[in-house]
Amino acid sequence: MRRGYRSKGQDRGLSSGRRIAGAAVWTIALVLSACSAGSTSKSASQDPPGILQPSQEQQELSGSTGSAGSAGDAGLSGRVQFSTPAKQYRFIVGQSDPASPIPAPAATTDPASPLQAAAPVPAPAPTQTPTSPAASVKSKKPAIPVQRQQEQQAKRKLTLGELRHKYSDIFKVNGQPGVKRIALTFDDGPDQLYTPQILDVLKAHQVKATFFLLGKRAEANPNIVQRIVQEGHVIGNHSYSHPLFTKLSVEEYKQQIDRTSAILQAQIGYTPKLIRPPYGEITEEQLQWTGSNRYVIVNWNIDSLDWKGLSADQVSHNIISHARGGAIVLQHSAGGDKQNLSGTVAALSTVISKIKADGYELVTVPQLLKLSKQM
Structure with a gap:
């Protein structure tokens, strides 16, 4: 083969x-x-x-x-x-073997295994969709609850202008603007030097004015107080010792008013209804006490600045240049030991004559505000 x-x-x-x-x-x-x-x-x-x-x-x-x-x-x-x-x-x-049961695959961390079972994917967490565009925008400044705003408002001290607006029924600075009336007022008396001179000028022009007296000086000068009343002028309460009311508690404020009211009532026969705070300052709590006791606070809207010791021309200019219907004019009938009010006395005759010539009537504060002079 x-x-x-x-x-x-x-x-x-x-x-x-x-x-x-x-x-x-x-x-x-x-x-x-x-x-x-x-x-x-x-x-x-x-x-x-x-x-x-x-x-x-x-x-x-x-x-x-x-x-x-x-x-x-x-x-x-x-x-x-x-x-x-x-x-x-x-x-x-x-x-x-299609007929064999297949167990569910699980994740493996075997680095030698070429086949890796897929890791289960967690279900996405539910998200909240804002109900409005504004809900998705964070406010730069958190809103203050209404109650907190009210508390903060209550703690904040109101300005004098805000107090006048809030307590307009008992806090007055002028009368009705449309009325051709002006009220002359004099603070810090009585004394034996300037108050009698001012009374002489007013009497010569037949003008009635309003005097806000200190209780301490009324005690020392009862005869001048009597003359003011006898000549037809009105008296108001200007505290006992001329303190700054905003530095006093309500109780201390009450003592200043009550003490002066008692002195004046004994001298003039009535308790004055009108109160003028020294420096024009007062607190809200004091105003509330004033209203509950039926007093009225009276400030001014024309300041002569005579307390600065101004000349007669300066005083008259400060008053006449601002004169208008319903005005309340601030002047002084007494002052400190070194305070010179001769310019006030010398300017008064000129002021009265000019205001009358402009068609205004000079009246007392109760007449201007249509209030009673007594309690």
């Missing part, structure tokens, strides 16, 4: 060997699959569920055989090989 020539019997033997080798390969694959399925539960802590790896026996089998050729035909070892080193091949149960 020639070399390289094969008979029909040899061909048939070769074909049979190939079929046997192929069958052996598939047998080994099925065995590996079955064994891997059995070892899944043992390796769950190392590999993700649902993925089967070769068991130790399979690895040993794979290492011992090395190739399909060892099953029967060494000549096939160079053509068909089937090696299964550890973790080189994996068989997914769902693909090899």
Whole structure:
């Protein structure tokens, strides 16, 4: 027989060997699959569920055989090989055995595993949609509750103008603007120097005025108080010792008013209804006491500034240049030991004449405000 020539019997033997080798390969694959399925539960802590790896026996089998050729035909070892080193091949149960139950995949952190189960995605947290555009914008300055605003308003001291507006029924600074009447007033008396001179000028012009007297000076000069009343002028309460009321408590304010009222009532026969605060200053609490006791606060809207010791021309200018209907004019009939009021006395005649010439009537404060002079 020639070399390289094969008979029909040899061909048939070769074909049979190939079929046997192929069958052996598939047998080994099925065995590996079955064994891997059995070892899944043992390796769950190392590999993700649902993925089967070769068991130790399979690895040993794979290492011992090395190739399909060892099953029967060494000549096939160079053509068909089937090696299964550890973790080189994996068989997914769902693909090899559709009937087998597939456990839910879980996340794995095995760095050697080429297949990673997808980590579960958490459901998005519910978000709140603002009901209006303004709700989504943070305010730069937090809103203050209404109650807190009211408390802050209550603590804040009102200005003198705000007090006049709030207590307009008992806090007066002028009469009705449309009426051609003006009231002349004189503070801080009586004394024995300037008050008699002012009374002389008023009497000469037949003008009635209003004198806001200090209780302390009324005690010291009762005869001047009597003259003021006898000549038809009106007397008001200017405190006892001329303190700044805003520095006093309500009780101290009350004592100043009550003491002076008692002195004047004994001298003139009535308790004056009108009160003029020294310096024109008063607190809200004092105003509330004033109203509850039926007094009326009277300030002014024309200041002659005569207390500065001005000349007659300066005093008259300050009054005449501002004269208007319903005005209340502030002047002084007494002052401190070093205070010079000669300009007041010298200007008074000119002031009276000019105001009358302009068509105004000079009246008392009760006449201007249509109030009673007494309680």
